[in-house]
Amino acid sequence: MTALPPPAPPLALLAVTGLEQSFGGVMALAGVSFRVAEGLIYAVIGPNGAGKTTLFNALCGFYRPSAGSIRFADRELLGLPPHRIAACGIGRTFQNLQLFFNMSVVENVMVGCHLRARASLLAAALRLPGVRRQERHLRAWSMEALELCELADRAAQPAGALPYGLMKRVEIARALAAKPRLLLLDEPAAGLNDTETLALRELIARIRASGVTVLLVEHHMPLVMGVSDRLLVLDYGSVLAEGTPADIQADPRVVAAYLGGAVSYAV
Amino acid sequence: MRLAGFYAFAATVALLPALFPDNYFVVVVGASAGLNVILAVGLNLLMGYAGQISLGHAAFFGLGAYASAILTTRFGWPSLLALAAGLIAAGLLAWAFARPILRLRGHYLAMATLGFGVIVHVIMVQATGWTGGPDGLAGVPPLDLFGWEVSGDLQWYGVIMAAALLAVWLSLNLVDSPVGRALRAVHGSEFAAQMMGVDTARAKTQAFVVSALFAAFAGSLFAHQQAFVSPDSFDLTVSVELVTMVVLGGLASTFGAACGAIALTLLQQALVVFEDYEMLIHGALLMAVMIFLPQGLFVGLTQAARRLGSALVRSRPSVAA
Amino acid sequence: MFEQVFQFLVTGITVGSLYALVGLGFALIYNASDVVNFAQGEFVMLGAMAAIALLSAGLPLPLAAVVATLLAVGVGLLLERFAIEPAAGASVVATIIITIGAAIFLRGIALLLWGKDFHTLPPFSGDAPIRLGGATVLPQSLWVLAATGVLVALVRAFFDRTLLGKALLACSFNRTAAQAVGINVKVMLRLAYGLSAGLGAVAGILIAPITFSSYEAGVMLGLKGFSAAIVGGIGNPMGAVAGGLLLGVLEALGAGLVSSGYKDAIAFLFVLMVLFFEPTGLFGHKVAERV
Numbered sequence: 028m029t030a031l032p033p034p035a036p037p038l039a040l041l042a043v044t045g046l047e048q049s050f051g052g053v054m055a056l057a058g059v060s061f062r063v064a065e066g067l068i069y070a071v072i073g074p075n076g077a078g079k080t081t082l083f084n085a086l087c088g089f090y091r092p093s094a095g096s097i098r099f100a101d102r103e104l105l106g107l108p109p110h111r112i113a114a115c116g117i118g119r120t121f122q123n124l125q126l127f128f129n130m131s132v133v134e135n136v137m138v139g140c141h142l143r144a145r146a147s148l149l150a151a152a153l154r155l156p157g158v159r160r161q162e163r164h165l166r167a168w169s170m171e172a173l174e175l176c177e178l179a180d181r182a183a184q185p186a187g188a189l190p191y192g193l194m195k196r197v198e199i200a201r202a203l204a205a206k207p208r209l210l211l212l213d214e215p216a217a218g219l220n221d222t223e224t225l226a227l228r229e230l231i232a233r234i235r236a237s238g239v240t241v242l243l244v245e246h247h248m249p250l251v252m253g254v255s256d257r258l259l260v261l262d263y264g265s266v267l268a269e270g271t272p273a274d275i276q277a278d279p280r281v282v283a284a285y286l287g288g289a290v291s292y293a294v
Numbered sequence: 295m296r297l298a299g300f301y302a303f304a305a306t307v308a309l310l311p312a313l314f315p316d317n318y319f320v321v322v323v324g325a326s327a328g329l330n331v332i333l334a335v336g337l338n339l340l341m342g343y344a345g346q347i348s349l350g351h352a353a354f355f356g357l358g359a360y361a362s363a364i365l366t367t368r369f370g371w372p373s374l375l376a377l378a379a380g381l382i383a384a385g386l387l388a389w390a391f392a393r394p395i396l397r398l399r400g401h402y403l404a405m406a407t408l409g410f411g412v413i414v415h416v417i418m419v420q421a422t423g424w425t426g427g428p429d430g431l432a433g434v435p436p437l438d439l440f441g442w443e444v445s446g447d448l449q450w451y452g453v454i455m456a457a458a459l460l461a462v463w464l465s466l467n468l469v470d471s472p473v474g475r476a477l478r479a480v481h482g483s484e485f486a487a488q489m490m491g492v493d494t495a496r497a498k499t500q501a502f503v504v505s506a507l508f509a510a511f512a513g514s515l516f517a518h519q520q521a522f523v524s525p526d527s528f529d530l531t532v533s534v535e536l537v538t539m540v541v542l543g544g545l546a547s548t549f550g551a552a553c554g555a556i557a558l559t560l561l562q563q564a565l566v567v568f569e570d571y572e573m574l575i576h577g578a579l580l581m582a583v584m585i586f587l588p589q590g591l592f593v594g595l596t597q598a599a600r601r602l603g604s605a606l607v608r609s610r611p612s613v614a615a
Numbered sequence: 616m617f618e619q620v621f622q623f624l625v626t627g628i629t630v631g632s633l634y635a636l637v638g639l640g641f642a643l644i645y646n647a648s649d650v651v652n653f654a655q656g657e658f659v660m661l662g663a664m665a666a667i668a669l670l671s672a673g674l675p676l677p678l679a680a681v682v683a684t685l686l687a688v689g690v691g692l693l694l695e696r697f698a699i700e701p702a703a704g705a706s707v708v709a710t711i712i713i714t715i716g717a718a719i720f721l722r723g724i725a726l727l728l729w730g731k732d733f734h735t736l737p738p739f740s741g742d743a744p745i746r747l748g749g750a751t752v753l754p755q756s757l758w759v760l761a762a763t764g765v766l767v768a769l770v771r772a773f774f775d776r777t778l779l780g781k782a783l784l785a786c787s788f789n790r791t792a793a794q795a796v797g798i799n800v801k802v803m804l805r806l807a808y809g810l811s812a813g814l815g816a817v818a819g820i821l822i823a824p825i826t827f828s829s830y831e832a833g834v835m836l837g838l839k840g841f842s843a844a845i846v847g848g849i850g851n852p853m854g855a856v857a858g859g860l861l862l863g864v865l866e867a868l869g870a871g872l873v874s875s876g877y878k879d880a881i882a883f884l885f886v887l888m889v890l891f892f893e894p895t896g897l898f899g900h901k902v903a904e905r906v
Contacts, residue, residue, distance in 0.1 A: 088488075113490060127479050129481055137472075137475055138476065138478075140472075142491035148504065349711075394890075401645075401651045404711060408841075409886050413887075420877055570727055573726055574720055577717065584710075585705075588702070
C-alpha cells in the first residue's frame with residue numbers, strides 16, 4: 028500500500044482511510060481505504076474471513092479500529108458509539124438476523140423510526156396528545172417502508188412468524204424507516220432462493236432510486252455483478268482491487284485470489 | 295381497542311366490593327393484591343420488556359416505605375410530600391446505580407441486583423437510629439390526600455386499586471410508545487437497537503428508574519396502609535416473589551404481570567391453611583409452573599384461548615372469501 | 616492490632632473455605648448446564664442437618680457424615696432429573712426461578728423433618744482452641760481448611776487427570792461437540808449435580824460444629840457461594856475457590872474492623888465493586904458476541 032490514493036472523486040459520501048482493526052494479534056483489517064460516492068450501489072466482496080463483516084462492524088461503531096479514519100458526509104465517525112453513528116444517517120442489516128422477535132413487523136419498523144421520534148418518558152407514560160399524533164406519523168412512515176419492501180400485508184404479524192426470506196426484508200424495511208443516507212446490507216441474499224434473490228435485486232435498485240446510497244457485502248456473485256456500480260475486493264484484511272464489475276472480472280489478481288477462474292457471469 | 299383490557303380490569307375492580315360487601319377477602323387481600331400489581335407491573339417494564347433481571351427490587355419498595363415512615367413519624371412531613379421524597383430518592387438511587395449495573399448480563403446482573411437488595415436490607419436492619427432496626431417503625435400516620443384521611447379497609451381498597459389502575463394505564467401507554475419500543479428493542483437485539491439509533495444504556499436506565507418509581511410508590515402506600523414498616527417486608531424473599539409474579543403472569547405483558555401479582559397474592563393466602571406445608575407447596579408450585587408453563591399463566595392461557603378461537607373460526611364456513 | 620487482624624484472617628479463611636466449596640459447586644453446575652443453581656445452599660443445609668439427625672439417631676460421626684453426604688448427592692441427582700432436565704432450554708430467568716423453587720421446596724422438607732429449631736454438631740476433635748502466634752484457632756477450623764484443601768485438589772485432579780473429568784470439561788465448552796464425540800451429556804449433567812451436591816453437603820457438615828444449623832441455614836451460605844462463583848468469573852472452578860477465600864477474608868476483616876452487623880453488606884458491596892470494574896468477574900474470560 029505504498030501507492031498514493033487516487034484523486035478524490037466528487038461527492039464522496041463515505042471516505043474510509045487506512046482503517047486497521049486487529050483481534051489478539053490477527054489483523055482483520057490492515058489499512059483499508061476506499062470511497063463511496065453518493066447514489067452508488069457499492070459492493071464489498073472477498074473470501075470468507077477477508078474482513079467484510081469486520082469492516083461493517085467498524086463502520087457502525089461496534090468495534091473500535093486502532094487506526095484510520097471514517098469520514099461520512101464530512102463527519103468523522105471513528106470513536107462514536109453505534110447509536111450516534113446511526114443518527115448520522117447510516118442504517119444497516121445484519122448477517123445473522125437481528126430482528127426484534129418480541130414485536131410485530133410494523134413495530135419492528137417503528138423502532139427503525141426511533142431517530143425521527145421525539146417523546147419524553149413522561150409524555151409517553153401519560154400519552155399526551157403530541158405523543159398520540161406522533162404515533163400516527165410513525166405508523167404511516169413505517170407502512171411506507173413496508174410498502175417499498177412489499178411487506179405491507181404482513182404488518183400486524185409477529186416478526187418471528189415470518190418465513191426467513193421475509194424476515195430479511197423486514198430488516199431492510201426497518202433500516203430504511205430511519206431514512207438513512209447510507210444503507211449497509213450484510214449478505215442480504217444469504218439463505219434466499221432464486222426468486223427471492225431476484226426480488227432482492229429489484230428492491231436494492233428501488234432503494235437506490237429513492238436516493239439512498241447502498242454498501243453491500245454479498246457472496247452471491249450474479250447479484251453483486253448485476254446490481255453494483257463499483258466493487259471493493261478484500262483479501263486478508265487488505266484491498267485487493269477496486270473498480271467497476273467489468274474491471275474486477277478482468278482483474279487477474281482477483282481471478283487468481285478469489286474467483287478461481289470461473290469469472291463468466293450472465294449480467 | 296387498545297385499552298379494552300384496561301376498562302375490563304377497572305370494572306372488575308370496582309364491582310368486586312359492591313358484589314361482596316364487607317368481605318375481608320375482597321378488600322384486605324384485594325388491597326394487598328393491588329400493591330403487588332403496582333410492583334409487578336413496574337418490574338415487568340424492566341424484566342419483561344427491557345429483558346433485564348432484578349433480584350433486588352424489594353429494596354426500592356422498602357425505600358419508598360421507609361421514606362414515608364421516617365419522614366412522617368420523625369419529621370412530621372405531610373404524607374404526600376413524604377411520598378414524593380420517597381419517589382425522588384428511589385429514582386435517583388436507581389439512576390445512579392443503573393449505568394454500572396445494567397452493563398452486566400445474565401447471571402452477573404442477577405448477582406449485582408441481588409447484592410444491592412441485600413445491602414439495602416442490611417442497612418434497614420442495622421441503621422437502628424433511623425429505621426428502628428429489626429423491630430421496624432410503628433405509628434405511621436394515615437395517608438392524607440388533600441385533607442381526606444384514608445381510613446378503613448374499603449377506603450384503602452379504593453385508593454390502592456386506583457393506584458394500581460394508574461400503574462397499569464401508565465405501563466400500557468409506555469409500552470406502546472417510542473420509549474417502550476426502544477426498551478423492547480433492547481431486549482430483542484441490542485445490536486439492532488443501537489443501529490436504529492437507540493441509546494441502549496439510556497433505555498435500560500429509563501426502565502430501571504421507572505420500575506424503581508413504581509416500587510417506591512407502592513412502598514409508600516404500603517407504609518401508610520399498614521401504619522408500620524419493618525425490614526422483613528423488603529428482604530430477598532420479597533424480591534424473589536416479585537420476580538415470580540412477573541414470570542408467573544408471563545413476561546412482557548402488562549396484564550400478565552398484573553394477573554401474576556393477583557395469582558401469587560391469592561396463592562399465598564390459600565397456602566396459609568397448610569401451615570408447615572406452606573413452604574413445600576410454594577416451592578413445588580414455583581417449579582411446576584416454570585417447567586410446564588414457561589411462558590407464564592396469563593400468556594400461556596391466552597395463547598391457548600386464541601388458538602382455540604382461531605380453530606373455531608376456521609371450522610365455520612367462510613362467507614366473504 | 617496485628618494479632619487481631621491475624622485472628623480475623625484465620626476466621627476469614629475458614630469461612631472463605633466454605634464459600635469456596637459452595638462456589639465450586641455453583642461453577643460445576645454452571646459449566647455443565649448453564650444453570651445457576653440457587654438450591655446450592657440447601658445442599659449445605661441438608662448435609663449438616665442430615666448428619667446431625669443421623670448422629671442423634673446413634674450413628675457414629677464418620678458414618679453419619681458419609682451417609683448425609685450421600686443423601687445430599689441423591690437429592691442433587693433427583694433435582695437434576697425432575698427439575699432441570701424437563702426444563703431444558705428454558706430462559707435464564709426461568710431456570711433461576713426453578714432452582715429458587717427447588718430451594719424453597721428443600722427448605723420446606725427440612726422444616727417438616729427437623730422443625731424450626733437450631734441444631735449443632737459436636738466438633739470432630741474437641742473444642743480446645745489451639746494457640747497459633749497471637750491468635751487462637753479452633754481444631755474444627757483446621758478440619759475445614761484441610762478438608763477444603765483436599766477436596767479442591769481432588770476436583771482439580773479430576774479435571775486434569777481423569778477422562779471423566781475431561782469429558783465434563785468438554786461439555787462445558789461445547790455441549791453439541793461433546794455429544795458428537797460420544798460423550799453422554801446427560802450423564803455428565805447428573806455427575807455435575809451429584810458432585811456439587813456432595814461438595815455442598817461436606818461444607819455443611821464441616822461448618823455445623825462452628826455455627827448453628829437450621830432449615831434456613833443454607834440461604835446466606837448459598838448466596839455467598841454464588842458471590843464467590845461470580846467474583847471468580849462464573850464457570851471457572853478455581854476462580855470460584857479464589858473468590859470464596861477472598862470474600863471470606865474481606866467479610867471477616869469488615870466484620871472485625873468495621874461492624875459485624877454490616878458484614879453481609881460489606882461482602883456484597885465488594886461483589887458489586889468487582890462487577891462494576893470487571894463485569895465478568897476477576898478470572899472470567901471475556902466473550903465477544905458475533906454480530
